[in-house]
Amino acid sequence: MAKFRENLITNCEKKFIIKNLEDHTRLDGRAFDEFRELSIDFGRDWGCCYVSLGKTRVLAQVSCEIQRPKSSRLSEGILSINVELNPLGASHFESGRNSELQVVMNRILEKCVKDSRAVDMESLCIKINEKVWAFRVDINILNHEGNLLDCASIALLAALAHFRRPDVSCDGEETIVHSYAERDAIRTVIHHYPVCITYALFKEGTVVLADPTLLEEGVADASLILGINSYKEVCTLHLGGKALMDPENILKCTSKAAHRASLLVTEIKTVLKQDDERRVQGQINSFQSFKHAQGTKSLDTLTKYLDQWSVQKRKRDSKRKNTENGTVQPLGKGSAVLLPVEDDGAKSWKPSSDENESDSCS
Amino acid sequence: MEVESNVNLSMREVNCKLGMFTRPDGSVFISQGETAVIVGIYGPIEVKPHKILINKASVETHYCPKSGMPGIADKLCESILHNVCEAALASALYPRSSIVIIIQEMQNCGGIIPCAINACCLALLNAGTDMKFLFASASCGLDDEGNFHLDPDDLFLETAAASFIFVFDSIGKGLIASHTSGSFNLAQYQSALELCKKAAEGIFDFYKSTIKKDLKDKI
Amino acid sequence: MPENIGEFVFPGDVVRDLKVVNGVILRGPGLHSHEEPNCLLVTRAGKLCFKPPNVYWVEGHFKRYYPKKGDLVVGIIKKSGNVCKVDIGSSEVASLSLLSFEGATKKQKPDLQVGDVVYAKLLSAHREMEPELVCVDSYYKAGKLGPLSNDGFVMNVSLNFVNRILDVNSLLLRALGQKYVFEIAVGMNGKVWINGQRTIDVLNLMNALLAAERESNSNIVNVCRRYLT
Secondary structure, three states: OOOOOOOOOOOOOOOOHHHHOOOOOOOOOOOOOOOOOOOEEOOOOOOOOEEEEEEEEEEEEEEEEEOOOOOOOOOOOOOEEEEEOOOOOOOOOOOOOOOHHHHHHHHOHHHHHHHOOOHHHHHHEEEHHHHHHHEEEEEEEEEEEOOOOHHHHHHHHHHHHOOOEEEEEOOOEEEEEEEOOOOOOOEEEOOOOEEEEEHHHHOOOOOEEEEOHHHHHHHEEEEEEEOOOOOOEEEEEEEOOOOOOHHHHHHHHHHHHHHHHHHHHHHHHHHHHHHHHHOOOOOOOOOOHHHHOOOOHHHHHHHHOOOHHHHHHHHHHHHHHHHHOOEEEEOOOEEEEEOOOOOOOOOOOOOOOOOOOOOOOO | OHHHHEEEEEOOOOOEOOOOOOOOOOEEEEEEOOEEEEEEEEEEEOOOOHHHHOHHHHHHHHEEOOOOOOOOOHHHHHHHHHHHHHHEEOOOOOOOOOEEEEEEEEEEEOOOHHHHHHHHHHHHHOOOOOOOOOOOEEEEEOOOOEEEEEEHHHHHHHOEEEEEEEEEEEEOOOOEEEEEEOOOOOOOOHHHHHHHHHHHHHHHHHHHHHHHHHHHHHO | OOOOOOOOEEEOEEOOOOOOEEOHHHHHHHEEEEEEEEHHHHHHHHOEEEOOEEEEEEEEOOOOOOOOOOOOEEEEEEEEOHHHHHHHOOOOOEEEEEEEOOOOOOOOOOOOOOOOOOEEEEEEEOOOOOOOOOOOOOOOOOOOOOOEOOEEEEEEEHHHHHHHHHHOOOOOOHHHHHHOOEEEEOOOOOOEEEEOOOOOHHHHHHHHHHHOOOHHHHHHHHHHHOOOO
């Protein structure tokens, strides 16, 4: 019996993706190690974060309450991560039921953030053996278009960093929780920012795609998930699926992921800072990205594909311009060479800084 | 009525965005003041064997709170939405299938139920699901001095003596659902109803202009 | 003649004074019978369209397919066997007998695997029953129906874009045909199969169609006209 409501990936889609890999192209025109566009938004409430990565959308919300600590760790707070496969994300997702995907995602995020001790748990303790803060992060998947884990981990981290817990004071026996209006709320101490970076492996681990889309995830042999912080420390490594991968490749991926992780963490920190500044000025713009819809220039795209000819024409034009500036030098009998005037730097290709890291060609 | 002079007749600012998700058949983000919800529609799609109905589509509503498991308040909201949507949908056209409506709370600053109801209607329009009529919801609050306040936010609701939520249909502008809390008298109920009916007409116009703008480029 | 032809209608609206030919009004999606005579109830938002002498329908934007008898669809095999289960994007999987291919016998049947794509016609589509597909016409000839090659690519578009592609006045496919050599199977269920000589052609076509989907008809016509001389 085919799986309930789940979409099947056709054989021709599988074949087409593999064929495209041979030509070093991806369906959305990205390079092999290119990531999709990321945007992070915050809501009005503390610890509410909406992340979109390409077309994948995730909402994370942190909530807190006072609980008794676990008997094994009396002086530490509690952090629980809860991934919710919201039926909004895909029609086969069911709310309130544990599916394999949900359990795997939950565990990897826990390994990445909780087990790497990214959050200072001891600062969440109010009174040893009696009262600690228990944080709960709910991660709602709103639209599943591949690479849920990266998106969820960014949302988780940004939400935790954005969250402020209410201040408490103790007078002897009683613990008083002050509301946000009464006293300034307290930030959570985060030691380091680990994010998950996913790579999809094709052809026995020889082809590695960063940030796979839904279709690519479905076709891939395996996926390599790396939890890395901005100090290039690996917190999680998860190799799921069936593919042989030599250690050298894993190391290569790790160094690429470390680069990406530091970029992501900087991005998260800048967005948090912007949000802080806005709040200081007293303006709260919740969910900006919805209110400012960006218009897509699809007509230009259509023209581009309809008209490869005009692109070539433009190239020819530029060549002609060069001819006017260039000098013709005779080369023996009946032949000549055209030496274009060299523009220093302006037109020549600039070597990109991460060129040695990319293994793709256009 | 003597309270008429003190009525706040303006709604909070309403923003919406249609079809921003790729997976559902119809989706909408709607914000009413600071309150915001996302609604997605799948349907008609394959039905779970235990929910199958042979004469009409089964309507499934899921209300997903932002944090934690759905509580009693969330279940109440879900059941109101379910009843309204089931009444409006022409579900007899799709027997043995299901129409799934998912409401995701984004930010609750008061009045999430009317906001979610309006979002459901827009999302159903966006998905192109067959409906018998449109529906729009408006809420108003009553403070201790007997003043009405249209579309109250959470600050007002904390001190309000009563709050009313009404849902109207688009054909006869008749009442299809009403939900109240607090204490009030019959006259107050009547004037709240009139107030919300006026506001609902504005919402119907908002639906129409939004859908027209959205469809203009697509057909 | 109703006054609001070509205008936007919304669920709950009633279209009056319809043209009746021999006591019949042909109604398309989005319109349903109303208790008053000569009137129809609108159930979907969109533009009210009319085609002489007596056909009315509502044109809107839909992503979910609902099977209709006689539609040509692109389906994905979900379960193989003597009677295949085919996903056509509707609420229920359709059935396709392996004997309903041209020249198929009990001994000689087409080889269809799970995940293969077929171009088929809906033989029956009743709301109470499972839809049934065939790959032959009424003369038991395959025509253009049958399994599609695994070299192409299947993409999903919205249902009204399918109508726009297939519109006889549409210039899009003709304009694309000037540039690329390709095969295309457009299913009424929003699934479109494309195959070209080179992989890059298929990729370009796919992106061109996705770009066109977001554009209005007049813009597409303007762009295409430049390439059709």
